[in-house]
Amino acid sequence: MKLKRTLLATSVLTVATAGIVGAESHGGMADSMTLVSWGGAYQSSQHNAYVEPYLAANPGVSAIWDESSNEAVAKLRAMNEAGNVTWDLVDVVASDAMRLCDEGLAMEIDPEADLAAAPDGTSAEDDFGDLLVNDCFIPQIVYSTTFGYRTDLVGDTPPTDICAVFDLENYPGKRSLEKRPINNMEWALLCDGVAKEEVYNVLETDEGQAQALAKLDTIKDQVVWWSAGADTPQLLADGEVIMGSTYNGRLFSLIEEQDQPVAMLWDAQVFDLDGWIIPAGLPADRLARVKDFLKFATDTQRLADQAKYISYGPARASSAPLVGKHAELGIEMAPHMPTDPANAKNTFLYNYEFWADYRDDLDAKFQTWLAK
Amino acid sequence: MSDATTADTAKNPSRPEAVLAADGTPLKKSLNRALRRQKIRALMLIAPLLLFVLISFVAPIGDMLFRSVENQIVSETLPRTVVALKEWDEASGEPPSEQVYQALYRDMFISVERKEHTRVGQRLNYETTGISSLFRKSGRKMDDIAEPYEDLILDVDKGWKTPERWATLYDSAGTSLPAFTSAYEAFVETMTEDGKDPATTKPWEMFYSELYDDIATGDAAGYNGPLSAELAAVTNAVQGFAAPSFADAFTEIEEDWADHEVWGTIKVYAPRFTPGYFLTSIDMQLGPDGIEAQPEEKQIYITLFKRTLIMSLVITGSCILLGYPVAWLLANLPMRVSNLLMILVLLPFWTSLLVRTSAWKVLLQQQGVINDLLVWIGLISDEGRLVMINNATGTIIAMTHILLPFMILPLYSVMQTIPPTYLRAAKSLGATNWTAFWRVYFPQSVPGIGAGSILVFILSIGYYITPEIVGGTKGVFISNRIAYHISSSLNWGLAAALGSILLAVVLLLYWAYDKIVGIDNVKLG
Known part of the structure; x- marks a missing residue:
């Protein structure tokens, strides 16, 4: 009992002292922050583009990375229930940000106050434009889910059309698709004669869902289903599949960094966003630090810098002209961006509202269909 | 002890209770005290572990499993609506009365201010698609x-x-x-x-x-x-003010508020506890008319439970077949050779699970080592490469390999205790090799098979990562769906219900095993 009390007193004292020291040295800001991201090349692009410069400009501040983004929603919910949120800034895809916002686990932000304006004075709200899809979400990059194909295994006429995926006659061989309904259902409908703007209206109905699954049925035997972003690049490199969907950055490194005989099929690429959320309920000093970092990390130059390390498009309009060459390979990055006009001739924007509603229902149907 | 008592009693035949310990207290009391002290000491020694297990294992699991029936969120976020809805009959096919809409307005306004409305929307969206955005969009208005x-x-x-x-x-x-x-x-x-x-x-x-x-x-x-x-x-x-109708106001925001199905869902899921998650786990659902089967295109969980059980049995069986000879060799070869063999068994056991699973991918895939070898030998044609991964075969092969040590080690430790003289005795009495093995050796090794089987079966029934990587669509287990609902769909209630069923199935099988084979016949060493 006595020991417990002593321990408690000591820890309270320590916390209080730390708080006072922190307040004195950094104007009320905590001197360490925990950032959550995906690990791998993407996380290092963030580290190089804005975490390192920020730490250099703010000596005495430290940043800790936690590679938990793929479980961020579940972990954040668990932390929130335990009343001890240890994360300060979390990198998630937009649909997860939406769920976190819906659950009250992410803090709403005010783009005008919390984000930096563009160098030409355009407000942050206009600079991000439509990409601010949710009140809690600060987008960093636009990435796309698209197909790569083996140039040596597809014959003399390389595919240019998304429907090549469903064309077993001209492109025989296995293809890899993600083991979830999102994107696959849309592509199936597009190749089953549904107009692009009608896709989600059709997908809302039971008949439309059956139609999409029926189209997928035609290639089901030839599909390898992936669940990790690294699967398709590996399958392509091994020649297990002749084409497969994955994130465009993964294909970039397969083609440019690992020099594999693979090319991009940009047609009907699905744009999606990745960005930051601030967990709800941070103490004032940590919140102040994280807001300070966030303003810096999402400004025009920093987002453009990130494109030096990875082929994802910056989420700010004003960053696009500043995108330069790859930091190591020295090649121009602009033509590898999903947002480049040559690549973005036919694109598809992920419908967040639709999937927030239909995800559970369609997933149950999709998994049942898979298990058949 | 008994000698002393007898001697004592002999001295004081009239007062046998007066047996005293050295310090003068009655012996019985003193003995009891010593025993109690011993018990307390023992308890204190295990107390850290006991507390640790209780706090870090039993309590969280209990809490998690409890979520499978919990449903307070609806009645806590929409208290007035839930009460007002009691009067309404879903079978009428009509939207509820103006009072219900007014109650909904009050609940919604407060929950929007408290940022709770989207949470309840998400909860109800598990049951009826579309409620999530209905609540989110209406909240702003x-x-x-x-x-x-x-x-x-x-x-x-x-x-x-x-x-x-x-x-x-x-x-x-x-x-x-x-x-x-x-x-x-x-x-x-x-x-x-x-x-x-x-x-x-x-x-x-x-x-x-x-x-x-x-x-x-x-x-x-x-x-x-x-x-x-x-x-x-x-x-x-x-x-002089004509108040607008709440019902109209809501339907103007979102047409779905006039949909009796939405209201039916709110009413059905109003109680604080619900069997809904358990029903979903067995491909049923709780509709306004009571319990009914899920539509066929959504029936998946029974299939997965069955598949998990069958494949776990197959994996256990193949572990016995492969493990038994190895364990026999380990127990019977000369020490020097068997030590080397033991290292070969343990080495993969110490290697990371992910590495071993990924290695199977390299070996088994169509452009993989085994297929290449078979094509090179000419056993199969280049077009006829075998599909050995991303299906049930892949899961069974990889999991048998991964779980094999859990079968071999208990088998080995049991076999070591079987004296080789028994076999020799059987043979000298005229038994053939087979009879000597089957009638003398095998029955004595059954406790090892039992222990190994329980270990392997229980481990494989809850396996998640290997089926996820090599299982494709036909080789995934129920645990993959549980993981999905925990980390992706956030439907923790359903995950808890699936987990509870899995736990119940394991306990049931354990009980059946105890009845049939007897748990005393299990030996881990």
């Missing part, structure tokens, strides 16, 4: 519903904009303004939680509609405190 009342009252007197006035009104309302009082109390609670001062924070738009309601129902007539004159002015204005 609650101020619009309050607007006519706000305009009405502010047109009379701009003074109602100030927080002080509402605070004064609340302080002297007594029971005369029930609707407003209830709203203001929710306001104070929310502000206190947010660390704001209700006396200086911008009042909720809801106050206007609630004050209007109190005036319109005549309750406000009983009010006699300060601000009576101001209230009278508002009462005057209310006379």
Whole structure:
């Protein structure tokens, strides 16, 4: 009992002292922050583009990375229930940000106050434009889910059309698709004669869902289903599949960094966003630090810098002209961006509202269909 | 001990109870005390572990499993609506009455301020697709519903904009303004939680509609405190005001609010505890007309449970077949050779699970090592490469390999205790090799098979990562769905229900095993 009390007193004292020291040295800001991201090349692009410069400009501040983004929603919910949120800034895809916002686990932000304006004075709200899809979400990059194909295994006429995926006659061989309904259902409908703007209206109905699954049925035997972003690049490199969907950055490194005989099929690429959320309920000093970092990390130059390390498009309009060459390979990055006009001739924007509603229902149907 | 007692009794035949310990206390008492002390010491020694297990294992698992029936969120977020809906009959096919919509408005307004409405929307979306966005979109429009009342009252007197006035009104309302009082109390609670001062924070738009309601129902007539004159002015204005209908206001925001199916879902999932998650786990659902089967295109869990059980049995079986000879060799070869063999068994056991699973991918895939070899030998053609991964075969091969040590080690430790002389004795009495093995050796190794099987079966039934990587579509287990619901869909209630069923199945099988084979026959060493 006595020991417990002593321990408690000591820890309270320590916390209080730390708080006072922190307040004195950094104007009320905590001197360490925990950032959550995906690990791998993407996380290092963030580290190089804005975490390192920020730490250099703010000596005495430290940043800790936690590679938990793929479980961020579940972990954040668990932390929130335990009343001890240890994360300060979390990198998630937009649909997860939406769920976190819906659950009250992410803090709403005010783009005008919390984000930096563009160098030409355009407000942050206009600079991000439509990409601010949710009140809690600060987008960093636009990435796309698209197909790569083996140039040596597809014959003399390389595919240019998304429907090549469903064309077993001209492109025989296995293809890899993600083991979830999102994107696959849309592509199936597009190749089953549904107009692009009608896709989600059709997908809302039971008949439309059956139609999409029926189209997928035609290639089901030839599909390898992936669940990790690294699967398709590996399958392509091994020649297990002749084409497969994955994130465009993964294909970039397969083609440019690992020099594999693979090319991009940009047609009907699905744009999606990745960005930051601030967990709800941070103490004032940590919140102040994280807001300070966030303003810096999402400004025009920093987002453009990130494109030096990875082929994802910056989420700010004003960053696009500043995108330069790859930091190591020295090649121009602009033509590898999903947002480049040559690549973005036919694109598809992920419908967040639709999937927030239909995800559970369609997933149950999709998994049942898979298990058949 | 007994000698001493007898001797003692012999000395004092009249008072046998007077056996004393060295310190003079009765021996029995002293012995008891010593034993108790020993027990307490033993308990203290295991206390850290016991507490650790209770706090870090039993309590969280219990809490998690409890979620499979928990459903307080609906009645806590929409308390008024849930009560008002009791009167409504889903079978009528009609949307509910105006009172229900008014109750919904009150609940929604408060939960939007508390940022809880989207949570309940998500909960209900598990049951009826579309409710999530219905709640999210409607949440933004609650101020619009309050607007006519706000305009009405502010047109009379701009003074109602100030927080002080509402605070004064609340302080002297007594029971005369029930609707407003209830709203203001929710306001104070929310502000206190947010660390704001209700006396200086911008009042909720809801106050206007609630004050209007109190005036319109005549309750406000009983009010006699300060601000009576101001209230009278508002009462005057209310006379000629045609209040818009809440039902219309909601249907204008989202048509689905007129859909009786949405209301049916809210009503069915209003109770604090629900069997809904368990029903979903067995491909049933809780509809307005009671329990019914899921539509066929959504029936998946029974299939997965069956598959998990069957494949776990197959894996256990192949572990026995492969493990038994290895364990026999380990137990019977000379020490030097068997030690080397033991290292070969243990080495993969110490290697990372992910590495071993990924290695199987390289070996088994169509352009993989085994297929290449078979094509090179000419056993199969290049077009006819075998599909050995991303299906049930892949899962069985990889999991058998991974779980094999769990079979070999208990088998080995049991076989080591079987004296080789028994076999020799059997043979010298005329048994053939087979009879000697089957009638003498094998029965003695059964406890090892039992222990190994239980270990392998229970481990494989809850396996997740290997089926996920090599299982494709036909080789995934129920645990993959549990993981999906925990980390992706966030439907923890369903995950908990699936987990509880899995736990129950394991306990049931364990019980059956105990009945048939007897758990005393299990030996781990």
